Amino acid sequence: MxxxxxxxxxxxxxxxxxxxxxxxxxxxxxxxxxxxxxxxxxxxxxxxxxxxxxxxxxxxxxxxxxxxxxxxxxxxxxxxxxxxxGHSADTSGQSAAAVRSVAVNATLPACATSEVESILARYGPVGTVKAKVAEHGIDSLSGDLERLREFRRLFPSTTLRLDANAGYTLPEALRACAEFVEFDLQYFEQPVAAVEDMARLREQLDGLPVVLAADESIRKAEDPLRVAELGAAEVVIVKVQPLGGIAAARSIIEACGLPAVVSSALESSVGLAAGAHLAATLPRTPVSREILGEHPACGLGTGRLFAEDVVSADLSLSPVDGQIPVTRIVxxxxxxxxxxxxxxxxxxxxxxxxxxxxxxxxxxxxxxx
Ligand SMILES: [Mg+2]
Incomplete structure (x- = not known):
């Protein structure tokens, strides 16, 4: 049967x-x-x-x-x-229904140094910014450093993440980490492509205080476990749809034991709502609090990348003052x-x-x- x-x-x-x-x-x-x-x-x-x-x-x-x-x-x-x-309790007894909004990071693209202020001004007050680096690999390094110095001049206490989208080779990533450490990073997302190289990079950092996060290394359910087993990162970036849903993502995060940051798969507000529900019920551990703080921003602010959404702007999950609501979208x-x-x-x-x-x-x- x-x-x-x-x-x-x-x-x-x-x-x-x-x-x-x-x-x-x-x-x-x-x-x-x-x-x-x-x-x-x-x-x-x-x-x-x-x-x-x-x-x-x-x-x-x-x-x-x-x-x-x-x-x-x-x-x-x-x-x-x-x-x-909707209402699953996490270890602290919180439920998604009780958490009304979640923080999201603003994104600073590879832009001219003179544009940093105006680009970030569009987001209003935000606690966390993710800056893209390595657009042209190591050739972007001096421009990236200049842009990040301007960012730090303007926002000395804003939490900063970097994302290289696997843009470096291993030796380049090592060199970049040594330079970026001055900016006091929360974490550095996917400096290199291969998960094995992420693990090697972590070893070679040799005490340099740069926390690595795995994003592109995670595309399916077994990947976070592999990242944890290899010691390839201290943070995992997770997305609801590729991991098979909210309940599956939650068990995968628990199994891998690493702090997780919920991100979008470039979705409309309907899809972002599922991410917000996961983010609102993520288990918080002492390690997660140490690395990501009390209210970690998620990468669900991607509504801004769309010219049109499935609801009007006031009902959408576009971030306002660095937050999106935890709600259902019709x-x-x-x-x-x-x-x-x-x-x-x-x-x-x-x-x-x-x-x-x-x-x-x-x-x-x-x-x-
Ligand atoms: Mg990324």
């Missing part, structure tokens, strides 16, 4: 209706200028399914699991469904209509939804068990 006997083969029985949207970006990001997403509604609210279009069905099936969970549609997770995504029907993809792309996503469901289904417990 198949385990999946009680679970329908067709996703249409679980998700009969869905919307596919095309959101224009303000600037090119991850080589795209438009982001395609799918939205659907379940008993506990709207959810976003938005694996990048080049991801295959196996990988994208984890993103579908996350969306089904957040909508309250995940078979076999009925008991854990709404409570796990998309605006007029925007759903206006941002809809053409029929060809709708069909492509419809097929993809079923393929991802077929890939996910065997991993789900039967509703009878």
């Amino acid at each position: 198949a385990d999946t006997e009680q679970i329908p083969e067709s996703i249409a029985e679980i998700v009969p209706n869905f919307q596919v949207l095309k959101l224009p970006m303000v600037t090119r990001f991850r080589k795209i200028t438009e982001r395609e997403i799918m939205l659907f509604e379940g008993p506990v609210g709207w959810a976003e399914f938005s694996p990048f279009t080049e991801y295959d069905a196996a990988e994208s099936s984890r993103w579908l699991r996350a969306a089904l969970e957040f909508a309250g549609l995940l078979p076999g997770a009925a008991a854990a469904g709404p409570s796990a995504v 998309p605006d029907p007029q925007r759903l209509e206006r941002l809809a993809v053409d029929p060809g792309r709708f069909d492509w996503w419809s097929t993809r939804l079923q393929e991802c469901w077929s890939a996910l289904r065997p991993s789900l417990p039967s509703s009878r068990s």
Whole structure:
């Protein structure tokens, strides 16, 4: 008898209706200028399914699991469904419902030194800034240093993170860390690409006080454990959809034992809402408090990268004074209509939804068990 006997083969029985949207970006990001997403509604609210279009069905099936969970549609997770995504208690007894907002970092892109002040002024008061470095690898170093000195002149006590997006080789990263240490970093995200090189870099830092965080090294459930086993980073950057949902992300974070910072997968406000729910219920440990402070900012301020969202600006999860609310988002029907993809792309996503469901289904417990 198949385990999946009680679970329908067709996703249409679980998700009969869905919307596919095309959101224009303000600037090119991850080589795209438009982001395609799918939205659907379940008993506990709207959810976003938005694996990048080049991801295959196996990988994208984890993103579908996350969306089904957040909508309250995940078979076999009925008991854990709404409570796990909305009101689960963490070790301190806090619940997402009790935490009304979470801090997010502002982002300082690779820009001219003269632009630092005006770019950050747009965010209003924020406690944490993440500066992108290594846009052109080590060739950017002198420009990065100049920009960060200007940042520190303007904001001497703002928490600073750096993100190299794997832009350095190992020797370059070592050199960059020795230079960046003067800026009193909270952490340095992914200086090098390979997780093994992250581990080597940590060894070679040899007492230099630079905390490494793994982002690109983490794309699926087993990756945070590998990062922890290799000692490749002291902080992990986690995203709800790639890890298969809020409950899965929470157990992965617990299993790896490292402080986690929740980040977005370049989502609309509907997807960001799932990230905010995870961020609001993350377990805090003494180590997490030591490295990330009492109210760690998450990387969920990416609403600003979109020219359009699924709700008006005042209802969106764009940060205000460095915070986003922990809430559910109900998309605006007029925007759903206006941002809809053409029929060809709708069909492509419809097929993809079923393929991802077929890939996910065997991993789900039967509703009878
Ligand atoms: Mg990053």
